[in-house]
Amino acid sequence: xxxxxxxxxxxxxxxxxxxxxxxxxxxxxxxxxxxxxxxxxxxxxxxxxxxxxxxxxxxxxxxxxxxxxxxxxxxxxxxxxxxxxxxxxxxxxxxxxxxxxxxxxxxxxxxxxxxxxxxx
Amino acid sequence: xxxxxxxxxxxxxxxxxxxxxxxxxxxxxxxxxxxxxxxxxxxxxxxxxxxxxxxxxxxxxxxxxxxxxxxxxxxxxxxxxxxxxxxxxxxxxxxxxxxxxxxxxxxxxxxxxxxxxxxx
DNA sequence: TGAACACATGAACAGATGCTCATAAGTTGG
DNA sequence: CCAACTTATGAGCATCTGTTCATGTGTTCA
Numbered sequence: 001x002x003x004x005x006x007x008x009x010x011x012x013x014x015x016x017x018x019x020x021x022x023x024x025x026x027x028x029x030x031x032x033x034x035x036x037x038x039x040x041x042x043x044x045x046x047x048x049x050x051x052x053x054x055x056x057x058x059x060x061x062x063x064x065x066x067x068x069x070x071x072x073x074x075x076x077x078x079x080x081x082x083x084x085x086x087x088x089x090x091x092x093x094x095x096x097x098x099x100x101x102x103x104x105x106x107x108x109x110x111x112x113x114x115x116x117x118x119x120x
Numbered sequence: 121x122x123x124x125x126x127x128x129x130x131x132x133x134x135x136x137x138x139x140x141x142x143x144x145x146x147x148x149x150x151x152x153x154x155x156x157x158x159x160x161x162x163x164x165x166x167x168x169x170x171x172x173x174x175x176x177x178x179x180x181x182x183x184x185x186x187x188x189x190x191x192x193x194x195x196x197x198x199x200x201x202x203x204x205x206x207x208x209x210x211x212x213x214x215x216x217x218x219x220x221x222x223x224x225x226x227x228x229x230x231x232x233x234x235x236x237x238x239x240x
Numbered sequence: 241t242g243a244a245c246a247c248a249t250g251a252a253c254a255g256a257t258g259c260t261c262a263t264a265a266g267t268t269g270g
Numbered sequence: 271c272c273a274a275c276t277t278a279t280g281a282g283c284a285t286c287t288g289t290t291c292a293t294g295t296g297t298t299c300a
Contacts, residue, residue, distance in 0.1 A: 019228040020166050028231035034157035042150050046140050070248055089246045089297050099230035108139040110219035111148035190278055209267050209276045
């Protein structure tokens, strides 16, 4: 009842301008986009969007070596995008941030649109 | 044919799953995120979000060499994210895709938010 | 205890990336 | 045409990145 998301009005562009002049915020944003800019990482994150998964499950999804998955998971962990918990021999990963799911959805929708100029 | 929004949730995740299995769409999405993952390119795109700008104007915003700006603009042009038109000696760039603006906004908002582990 | 399984990590390497320098190309006014 | 201005481009280079290989760590079960 206090703060609902109302994404309309011109106070938004005011806030936007503030964020754009904050280099730390901008850099932080680029880091998020960077996490999503790699094919393997994108597959990992989008797979986790469907629900938590072990490393070996992610390996099947991404079709790369277990080592490659682990390295990328480490990067995602370090950036706070995923969290890990042990379950016996396995380690279960899940998304740490709902924001990532939102970005994936938006990115996918836009990538799927025919408006894309593509090559001629 | 009027039952469009019965269960938007299910429909959405269905469509989402379809997109996620399409490697071309996924790759296309990663390319968009890649464009936003660099500090200079992010500055260019967010500056253009405020309105069209010439190369020299963008140079001031980004505080790097004119050559660096041009190189990045070429990349963004090749990926269809910006368009260019001549105006006398200058070349005016503008965003070719409003999707980019959406992503920038979402990314900035999320980057600016304090870490909130639990929600709902 | 030890073998098998699941995951993490360090080193190393090929390829990608983003910058600068130098210079070319396009435009306008003299 | 030429000079000044604006932008584009190619080469070179240092750095970053994502992968594989080999090995280390941690867990389960016989």
